[in-house]
Amino acid sequence: MQDLLQQTLSGSAPAMTSGTLPNLRWQWLDEGILELTPLAPTQQAIAISAGIHGNETAPVEILNALITRLLQGEMLLAARLLVLYGNPPALRAGKRYLRCDLNRLFGGRWQQFENCPEAQRALRLEQALETFWQVGTHQETRWHLDLHTAIRGSYHTRFGVMPFSQRPWPDDFMQWLAAAGLEALVFHRAPGGTFTHYSSEHFQAASCTLELGKALPFGHNDLTQFQAAQQALAALISGEPLPSTGKTPRRYRVTQQITRNSERFQLHMSPETLNFTAFPQGMLLAEDGETRYFVQQAREYVLFPNPNVAPGLRAGLMLVEDNAHNAALSVDAAEPLQ
Numbered sequence: 001m002q003d004l005l006q007q008t009l010s011g012s013a014p015a016m017t018s019g020t021l022p023n024l025r026w027q028w029l030d031e032g033i034l035e036l037t038p039l040a041p042t043q044q045a046i047a048i049s050a051g052i053h054g055n056e057t058a059p060v061e062i063l064n065a066l067i068t069r070l071l072q073g074e075m076l077l078a079a080r081l082l083v084l085y086g087n088p089p090a091l092r093a094g095k096r097y098l099r100c101d102l103n104r105l106f107g108g109r110w111q112q113f114e115n116c117p118e119a120q121r122a123l124r125l126e127q128a129l130e131t132f133w134q135v136g137t138h139q140e141t142r143w144h145l146d147l148h149t150a151i152r153g154s155y156h157t158r159f160g161v162m163p164f165s166q167r168p169w170p171d172d173f174m175q176w177l178a179a180a181g182l183e184a185l186v187f188h189r190a191p192g193g194t195f196t197h198y199s200s201e202h203f204q205a206a207s208c209t210l211e212l213g214k215a216l217p218f219g220h221n222d223l224t225q226f227q228a229a230q231q232a233l234a235a236l237i238s239g240e241p242l243p244s245t246g247k248t249p250r251r252y253r254v255t256q257q258i259t260r261n262s263e264r265f266q267l268h269m270s271p272e273t274l275n276f277t278a279f280p281q282g283m284l285l286a287e288d289g290e291t292r293y294f295v296q297q298a299r300e301y302v303l304f305p306n307p308n309v310a311p312g313l314r315a316g317l318m319l320v321e322d323n324a325h326n327a328a329l330s331v332d333a334a335e336p337l338q
């Protein structure tokens with residue numbers, strides 16, 4: 001195995017599916033799925049996924065560069081590592097997905113979409129996580145980082161979306177997210193069909209969907225804007241101390257979801273609306289026949305507005321700031337948007 005990304009884009013299985021290096025064992029499990037095991041004992045089992053959306057190529061390139069260094073023996077491996085390139089056919093096509101948005105299908109939701117090629121893949125990815133974490137000991141720390149780029153521009157260039165969970169978030173996980181250069185964290189208040197919700201709910205993993213910039217085609221990404229994330233990933237994988245950013249991400253929580261339920265759905269935002277744009281109380285955000293969505297709190301921020309989703313799916317999330325947390329941040333980090 002020389003290059004997992006090239007192998008995955010070729011659409012063929014590698015000639016050799018496993019091997020041993022001085023410091024690690026690797027095993028190719030399926031298209032875009034590679035397991036790396038350090039020869040020395042470890043208590044960390046980390047899943048890192050990218051390309052769940054096939055047009056979000058920068059994180060795949062970043063992750064692939066790290067995996068290539070591991071496979072060439074240029075970097076130490078300090079944790080058990082499962083690498084997953086989410087949607088290989090969509091990566092080859094340069095599209096977000098072929099028929100169904102893969103990141104809405106996890107937790108068995110794929111069963112309702114069996115005519116989508118993505119349904120089969122969601123099941124395969126769920127199985128890969130299950131096998132990976134089942135073989136480990138109970139003391140193992142489970143983390144899942146799912147790397148994305150956003151479709152649109154954003155007031156926070158890099159941010160993380162945390163799945164709904166009632167467990168406290170581990171301190172070292174939160175410190176890693178800050179070291180990865182995330183400016184904001186968004187906390188879900190309800191379960192969802194995302195890959196990170198699945199790993200959190202089913203395997204009690206500390207998981208986060210990282211949005212690392214704007215989506216561009218392969219080869220067109222300015223990888224320097226992803227440097228903090230890449231360095232933090234390298235430190236995590238090789239057990240080195242984390243780079244320090246000195247900044248704590250601002251926190252937001254989801255206060256309402258805008259759902260497209262019919263063909264009559266209208267979103268009252270311009271197509272250029274940036275993520276984390278603020279709207280004042282009382283403003284009409286969207287309407288869908290009789291249903292109308294208004295800003296309910298004094299100030300709400302929009303995330304992932306997209307009127308062109310399939311009926312029944314999320315057309316946007318509205319957020320409020322976690323004021324108690326953000327007030328405690330340093331003055332420069334706590335400056336409100338707009």
Ligand SMILES: [Zn+2]
Binds near residue numbers: 150
């Ligand atoms: Zn994405």
